[in-house]
Amino acid sequence: MMRSNLLLSAFGAFAVLAAGSVILPDWAMFLFAMALAKGLVCLGIVGMMRGGLVSFGQGLYYCLGAYTATLVAGSFGVSDIFLLTLLSAGVCLLVGAAFGPLLANYRGIFFAMLSLALSMVLYGSLSKMSFIGGTDGLNIAAPTFLGWAPEGRPLQTALYIYVTALVVIAGTLMRIFFDSEQGLITLATRDNELRVEYLGASVRNVMSYTYVFGAVLGGIGGTIAVLALGHVDPEFAFWTTSGEFVFVAILAGYLSVPAVFVAAIILEMVRSFSNLYFPNTWQLALGIFLLAVIVMLPNGLGSLVRRRKEDAT
Amino acid sequence: MSQSVLDVRDVQKSFGAVTAAQDISVSVPEGAVYSLIGTNGAGKTTFVNMVTGYIKPDSGSITFGGRNITGLAPRQITRLGIHRSFQIAQLCNELTVEENMLVAGAIHASGRPSFLRSAHDARARERAVATLERFRIAEHRHRLIPELSGGVKKLLDIAMAMAGDTKVMLLDEPTSGVAADEKFPIMDLVIEALRAEGVTVIFVEHDMDIVTRYSERVLAFYDGRIIADDAPDEVLSDADVRRYVTGAPA
Numbered sequence: 001m002m003r004s005n006l007l008l009s010a011f012g013a014f015a016v017l018a019a020g021s022v023i024l025p026d027w028a029m030f031l032f033a034m035a036l037a038k039g040l041v042c043l044g045i046v047g048m049m050r051g052g053l054v055s056f057g058q059g060l061y062y063c064l065g066a067y068t069a070t071l072v073a074g075s076f077g078v079s080d081i082f083l084l085t086l087l088s089a090g091v092c093l094l095v096g097a098a099f100g101p102l103l104a105n106y107r108g109i110f111f112a113m114l115s116l117a118l119s120m121v122l123y124g125s126l127s128k129m130s131f132i133g134g135t136d137g138l139n140i141a142a143p144t145f146l147g148w149a150p151e152g153r154p155l156q157t158a159l160y161i162y163v164t165a166l167v168v169i170a171g172t173l174m175r176i177f178f179d180s181e182q183g184l185i186t187l188a189t190r191d192n193e194l195r196v197e198y199l200g201a202s203v204r205n206v207m208s209y210t211y212v213f214g215a216v217l218g219g220i221g222g223t224i225a226v227l228a229l230g231h232v233d234p235e236f237a238f239w240t241t242s243g244e245f246v247f248v249a250i251l252a253g254y255l256s257v258p259a260v261f262v263a264a265i266i267l268e269m270v271r272s273f274s275n276l277y278f279p280n281t282w283q284l285a286l287g288i289f290l291l292a293v294i295v296m297l298p299n300g301l302g303s304l305v306r307r308r309k310e311d312a313t
Numbered sequence: 314m315s316q317s318v319l320d321v322r323d324v325q326k327s328f329g330a331v332t333a334a335q336d337i338s339v340s341v342p343e344g345a346v347y348s349l350i351g352t353n354g355a356g357k358t359t360f361v362n363m364v365t366g367y368i369k370p371d372s373g374s375i376t377f378g379g380r381n382i383t384g385l386a387p388r389q390i391t392r393l394g395i396h397r398s399f400q401i402a403q404l405c406n407e408l409t410v411e412e413n414m415l416v417a418g419a420i421h422a423s424g425r426p427s428f429l430r431s432a433h434d435a436r437a438r439e440r441a442v443a444t445l446e447r448f449r450i451a452e453h454r455h456r457l458i459p460e461l462s463g464g465v466k467k468l469l470d471i472a473m474a475m476a477g478d479t480k481v482m483l484l485d486e487p488t489s490g491v492a493a494d495e496k497f498p499i500m501d502l503v504i505e506a507l508r509a510e511g512v513t514v515i516f517v518e519h520d521m522d523i524v525t526r527y528s529e530r531v532l533a534f535y536d537g538r539i540i541a542d543d544a545p546d547e548v549l550s551d552a553d554v555r556r557y558v559t560g561a562p563a
Contacts, residue, residue, distance in 0.1 A: 181430055182419075185419055188405045196416070200388045201388060
């Protein structure tokens with residue numbers, strides 16, 4: 001996609017999403033904000049999927065980002081949402097940069113299980129740390145926006161627009177990365193690592209980059225989620241949370257950025273409504289939905305966009 | 314004779330009880346075209362794999378342009394200018410021919426691939442198409458790899474390896490899996506393109522007509538050793554080579 005078209009699409013997407021703040025009821029705005037925050041985490045997984053890896057442990061960074069924001073807010077009285085997001089992203093960047101090169105040596109199920117193991121180590125550790133709430137977790141006060149401290153509907157609106165802006169920025173940057181030289185090399189790595197190495201590129205570096213991007217996005221997603229919920233607990237790092245992210249990534253596929261957020265919103269809606277109408281069997285509905293997508297769209301929702309483009313050319 | 318560009322000295326390699334290379338010593342002059350012959354399991358591909366870093370020798374040394382490259386990783390060796398193609402063409406099947414070339418261009422041509430610069434920008438595509446045209450496969454540029462013939466795959470594999478600053482090119486059976494009538498045209502094209510750039514060529518081959526037509530010197534491998542190292546006519550008339558390699562009557 002041409003850069004000018006990409007920017008236009010980004011502005012368009014922001015306008016459409018931001019318009020939701022006017023028309024959506026409170027409950028829907030909360031649902032969308034949570035879905036978009038989780039979509040950011042899933043975008044990181046999709047970045048890795050383009051290189052042929054699937055992380056089953058993105059809950060690690062989701063949780064780390066959320067706890068960083070909560071602890072910084074609680075300990076230092078920082079409430080500015082921009083600063084909290086930046087700090088959480090920074091912490092996740094450092095942790096991702098430490099683990100990335102190690103995990104980049106593994107492929108397939110070994111990579112998936114190792115990433116899961118790391119997130120479960122965090123889950124176990126946080127559960128035992130009673131001085132930061134143990135299994136009960138911690139609360140965080142409402143954020144401020146460069147000194148402005150909204151409450152009620154304005155707070156929800158500001159948070160929703162903030163996450164919308166982040167989604168558009170992250171989505172645009174990720175698209176630029178996907179279309180870049182490194183992005184194409186990542187895609188080639190998924191296909192044939194041997195060829196990539198024999199062209200002179202380091203497959204390990206390629207994998208490390210995508211892992212670190214995923215870590216940063218995970219941290220940002222976790223920060224938004226905890227600010228929307230007002231509470232964090234170790235469940236953020238539990239394997240079922242990571243499984244949800246993988247669910248969305250599979251649903252979206254690795255071909256399209258917007259598909260990730262569409263998939264995240266679909267999951268939140270399917271979960272909310274099935275929970276409402278058949279609370280004891282909502283996981284069954286979710287499972288059937290995923291099966292249907294895998295059978296009919298093995299490359300995810302994003303392949304619909306690719307197919308339309310191919311048909312057009 | 315030109316200065317030696319690649320020196321292999323007393324290289325040994327074993328896989329358990331199997332000795333794949335023993336006391337291999339070769340000096341390849343700059344710009345020369347060498348061929349490696351031998352039966353399956355004789356040690357030809359092991360030689361190529363050791364020079365290109367896929368396998369680390371147990372002992373001995375490999376120097377390239379005076380620099381010891383023994384045990385370096387494939388990407389480090391590639392970056393120095395030793396490139397290779399594969400017996401089974403190593404391509405990215407989910408990408409088109411042009412995208413495969415763009416991958417090679419992104420890694421080779423730009424030095425450090427960018428996170429921001431588009432891989433599909435006009436200059437990169439022009440470069441990719443120019444290389445494809447040089448190998449006469451530009452007409453296939455929008456096709457996916459599984460749709461290509463064996464010959465086109467081989468040419469693309471070599472074209473990708475040539476996208477960088479190639480000083481030595483190792484071709485592992487460049488005509489295997491290629492239709493009989495395509496073998497000579499493909500070799501003409503490849504050798505002409507490599508010679509035009511002064512690239513030193515080492516190719517593994519089973520077809521003796523190709524060996525005699527294109528190589529200046531032949532290394533005959535048997536049981537992990539080099540049993541003959543001379544001009545094609547000399548090697549192919551050698552009694553041991555006839556007995557162990559070509560199977561021709563002595």
